[in-house]
Amino acid sequence: MPETVPNNHRRQFFGAGIRGAFLFVLGAATSLFARYTQKEKMVWQIDPSKCVQCTNCATKCVLQPSAVKCVQAYPMCGYCKLCTGYFEPQPNRLNTAAENQLCPTGAIIRTALEYPYYEYTIEESLCIGCAKCVKGCTLFGNGSFFLQVRHDRCVNCNDCSIALACPGHAFKRVPASQPYLLKNREHQA
Amino acid sequence: MEYVDVAVLLGALSAASYLSLVKRRRSHLLVLSLFSLLYFGFYRKGCICPVGSIQDVVLALGNQGYSVPVTVLAFFFLPLIFTLFFARGFCAAVCPLGAIQDVVVVKPVKVPHWLEQGLSIIPFVYLGLAVLLAATGSAFLICQFDPFVAFFRRSGSAGMLVLGIAFLLVGTFFGRPYCRVFCPYGAILRVLSFFSKWNVTLTPNDCLRCEICDVACPYGAIREPAEAEPSLSTRPARVRLALLILLIPLLIGGLGWLGSRLSVPLSKLHKVVSLAEQVALEDANPATPPTDASKAFRQTGRPVNALLADALRIRQQLVTGGWLFGGFVGLVMGIKLASLFVPKNRTVWEPDEAACLSCGRCFTYCPKELVRAKKVQRKNAIPLKPV
Known part of the structure; x- marks a missing residue:
């Protein structure tokens, strides 16, 4: 069929032209993005100054238990005998009995130091990131308890489901080389 | 770690292209897709994937404060470039979302042509909406409605699990529902694959018109020869096409x-x-x-x-x-409508350049292809010689 030959040539020519145009667009887009890119991976983190202790971190994470856990900033801690992050608002007695504890999983370990100081340590394997202790500590204490996304657990979803639900808009992406937004004494000032 | 992912992606794309276009072996493609399912899906937990990377790229374009890591950029662009030359090998054997649906196809039903064409608009709508919402920083729609990521992480909300199970159940009789009806990355790949340099071909030489390939394809991607298609030889047909283009x-x-x-x-x-x-x-x-x-x-x-x-x-x-x-x-929609009335110049039964997912199920169904494979086998066999 002699007629189909030029037709096929034309089709091939158009095909090659459009392919070339696409390749050019892809190349141009890549080089355009090269300007915006960075070598580093970004990871999710909580800005402690924006956290409102709403308990969403414990429930909204795709992991169970959550990738968010409480951490203790020892330089900020008051080592109080009556720790409002550790005890229920009206504790029966200031001891380690379960009914006095705020933490639903008993993840805070209270150790007596020199009287009247007590050290509070988070047992991270038990912590579920509910922020009950953070709320207590921030309201009446020095605010040394705060939440952080633990990167040994976080699967780094492209669209963090806690970030979606966070009322304080406290979740943000940070460079993987500086993955934690820690509180310290300067932060307090 | 991320650079290893990019290297694996590059390797898998090359292998998929080679297996679907040169080697033409369904079994090899299946093995590769299972590997991708295990690696990108269950081992790397399905994140970051090229489908979701659309949003990161768009967000970086719209928002000066957000920049994409190099690896995400590679995940977005590499499959596009491969598709422009080697068709949708990515969909066949690299994408973990495709692979998980590919293994659950049990008894695919034939969907009418008009429905298939109509449904193929949805991925473009979804793509447009996802791009719009990502560019304004409103939401990452694709990630929120990713049906299979809950399986990959082995953890997720009830809604995500129900969505995933529903897609897999539908997938037993309607092959790859997410790929064909929703996947926004697939929408881009459709266009690129249509203009691809090399596409999957069925028959090595003259088609017997036996239509067995049409039965073999679970994704409704095999097209009939042109006689059944509309032609532009009559005046009303030309007027209709012109009106559609004006529309x-x-x-x-x-x-x-x-x-x-x-x-x-x-x-x-x-x-x-x-x-x-x-x-x-x-x-x-x-x-x-x-x-x-x-x-x-x-x-x-x-x-x-x-x-x-x-x-x-x-x-x-x-x-x-x-x-x-x-x-x-x-x-x-306009282009889709008009394209329904443009003659395709098909002389044989062949896979649709845009819709074919390069899965390779049709290869061994073509009698002519079996003859060709046999010839190759004979040629490569060790010749028997009298001692």
Whole structure:
């Protein structure tokens, strides 16, 4: 069929032209993005100054238990005998009995130091990131308890489901080389 | 670690292209797709994937404060470039979302041609909407409705699991429902694959018109020879095509206007806008119970006017974006409609360049292909020689 030959040539020519145009667009887009890119991976983190202790971190994470856990900033801690992050608002007695504890999983370990100081340590394997202790500590204490996304657990979803639900808009992406937004004494000032 | 992922992606794409175009072996492609399912899916937990990377790339373009890591950029562009030359080997054997649906196909039913064509519009609508919402920083729609990521992580909300199970159940009789009806990355790949340099071919030489390949394809991607297609030899046919082409600008304008109307409901997906609405509502009516978000906002001491201004700016962006989104959908619909009436010049039964997922199920169904494979086998066999 002699007629189909030029037709096929034309089709091939158009095909090659459009392919070339696409390749050019892809190349141009890549080089355009090269300007915006960075070598580093970004990871999710909580800005402690924006956290409102709403308990969403414990429930909204795709992991169970959550990738968010409480951490203790020892330089900020008051080592109080009556720790409002550790005890229920009206504790029966200031001891380690379960009914006095705020933490639903008993993840805070209270150790007596020199009287009247007590050290509070988070047992991270038990912590579920509910922020009950953070709320207590921030309201009446020095605010040394705060939440952080633990990167040994976080699967780094492209669209963090806690970030979606966070009322304080406290979740943000940070460079993987500086993955934690820690509180310290300067932060307090 | 991320660079290893890019290397594996590159390797898998090359292997998929080689297996689907040169080696032509379904079994090898199946093994590769199972590897991808295990590696990108269950081992790397399905994140980052090229489908979701659309949003990161778009967000970086719209938002100066966000920049994409090099690896995400590679995940977005590599499959596109491969598809431009070697068709959709990515869909066949590299994408973990495709692979998990590919292994559950049990008894695919034939979907009527008109329905197949109609459904193929949806991925473009989804793509446009996802791009619009990502560019304005409202939401990552593709990630929120990713049906299989809950399986990959072996953890997820009830909604995600139900969605995933529903897709797999539908997938037993309607092959690859997510790929064919929703996948926004697949929408881009369809276009690129249509203009691809090499596509999957069925028969090595003259087609017998036995139609067995059509039975073999679970994804309805095999097209008939051109005799059954409309031709442009008659005057009414030419007029109809011309009218359809003239319809395209009307569709763009009309749907663009509709898209811009969507700005108010869509803007509610943006956290800043929903917060601003809540705050404004509380200010207007003090009886409104405050939400966690509005309480948190009031604690910051930021002026309400600044928040409202932000919200208005985002809504304005969505008006512009809505015009573009609607226009894009109109363009796609117009081209799709017109393309139904353009003769295809097919002389044999062959896979549709855009819709074929390069899965390779049809290869061994073609009698002519079996003859060719046998010849190759004979040629490569060790010749028997009298000692």
